[in-house]
Amino acid sequence: MAIKSKTRYAILGILSINSGTGYDIKKYCDTVISNFWNENFGHIYPVLSQLLEEGLIQEEDSSSTRKKVYTITESGRTEFLNWLLEPAEYQPMRSEFLLKLTFSSNLPKENIIAMLTDYKEKHLERLLKYQQLQDSLNKGNDEITTDRQIFLYAPLRLGILNTEAVLSWCDEILSAIQ
Amino acid sequence: MAIKSKTRYAILGILSINSGTGYDIKKYCDTVISNFWNENFGHIYPVLSQLLEEGLIQEEDSSSTRKKVYTITESGRTEFLNWLLEPAEYQPMRSEFLLKLTFSSNLPKENIIAMLTDYKEKHLERLLKYQQLQDSLNKGNDEITTDRQIFLYAPLRLGILNTEAVLSWCDEILSAIQ
DNA sequence: CGTACCATGTAAAACGTTACATGATTTA
DNA sequence: TAAATCATGTAACGTTTTACATGGTACG
Numbered sequence: 001m002a003i004k005s006k007t008r009y010a011i012l013g014i015l016s017i018n019s020g021t022g023y024d025i026k027k028y029c030d031t032v033i034s035n036f037w038n039e040n041f042g043h044i045y046p047v048l049s050q051l052l053e054e055g056l057i058q059e060e061d062s063s064s065t066r067k068k069v070y071t072i073t074e075s076g077r078t079e080f081l082n083w084l085l086e087p088a089e090y091q092p093m094r095s096e097f098l099l100k101l102t103f104s105s106n107l108p109k110e111n112i113i114a115m116l117t118d119y120k121e122k123h124l125e126r127l128l129k130y131q132q133l134q135d136s137l138n139k140g141n142d143e144i145t146t147d148r149q150i151f152l153y154a155p156l157r158l159g160i161l162n163t164e165a166v167l168s169w170c171d172e173i174l175s176a177i178q
Numbered sequence: 179m180a181i182k183s184k185t186r187y188a189i190l191g192i193l194s195i196n197s198g199t200g201y202d203i204k205k206y207c208d209t210v211i212s213n214f215w216n217e218n219f220g221h222i223y224p225v226l227s228q229l230l231e232e233g234l235i236q237e238e239d240s241s242s243t244r245k246k247v248y249t250i251t252e253s254g255r256t257e258f259l260n261w262l263l264e265p266a267e268y269q270p271m272r273s274e275f276l277l278k279l280t281f282s283s284n285l286p287k288e289n290i291i292a293m294l295t296d297y298k299e300k301h302l303e304r305l306l307k308y309q310q311l312q313d314s315l316n317k318g319n320d321e322i323t324t325d326r327q328i329f330l331y332a333p334l335r336l337g338i339l340n341t342e343a344v345l346s347w348c349d350e351i352l353s354a355i356q
Numbered sequence: 357c358g359t360a361c362c363a364t365g366t367a368a369a370a371c372g373t374t375a376c377a378t379g380a381t382t383t384a
Numbered sequence: 385t386a387a388a389t390c391a392t393g394t395a396a397c398g399t400t401t402t403a404c405a406t407g408g409t410a411c412g
Contacts, residue, residue: 036272084278093214096266096269098333098336102191103258115265164343177328
């Protein structure tokens, strides 16, 4: 059966904004949406072949180069739109960190403090990264319409709010165990 | 090669608290740690066999019943402790909802409002569930030592703070697009 | 006596990551 | 001209979920 993973939709979504190669798609994932999505070449290329076969994307003829520039087709847009309108499926999360913490009751207190401090530091770094991303979004707004901008800003904003929540949580738990 | 997934450690962790069957382990996952961890039978039973083979757990002899009650061994505790002390690996997250939102710029405004409202409602429900769980934790504290209780309370508290962050975010974005 | 829950396991399918292999093009 | 980046793809591996198959036990 056809690949039913979400990668199809990630690719269709990216191509709905700009046509591009598999390589371009990977770059888009690693930059614009890296905070909440990731893809790898081993997945992108097979899915591209499949989308082509299904007629959801087409190859721009560029016999001159080795590049394969893909464009979304009308049926591709329809398929993508249908997916967009479905409510997002519930995703059970898995946190290795919380799993460790849950079973750390027999650990010496200093180890638990170290765990939490490390977790806090990682999230402080993440917050900084988010804020830099936000700044670069605010600066580079020539190319992006204001209407589109909020859709790039919103996920980042959620990242910031969530990370801030994690930071307060770390402080709360740290003072509770001391 | 041996299974290297985190399931090994989830199982060892659960058995480090209480001996039990594969079924008990599944139940523990579905109740106590369901907010941040999940396992299924198709995974639990093979991993149990493997842990037994490696001598990290042992079977209590209960020739009378069909039940297989597993207990963690000393080497199991050592292996688990070593894992606990390693820093948790970074986990790239994937949010289907944010993927949808990012590519929704061409959707009619009412659809986007519906998306966000639906997301908000789901998180309101989740918050309620968390609060109920917290209440039941506070009540049933006879069986659990106070020292252990914070380790069950902390993940829940993070769930609450995160969910509250999502709720404010929904309001923020909803008022930004209107 | 039927329903719900307890209990164990296998097989297949689906999903996802990493490593491997190859070579073109651009830039310092 | 060397290094970095662009560019495409396959194969292997490992992980995870779902479906299937089976039967026991407790309770109302």
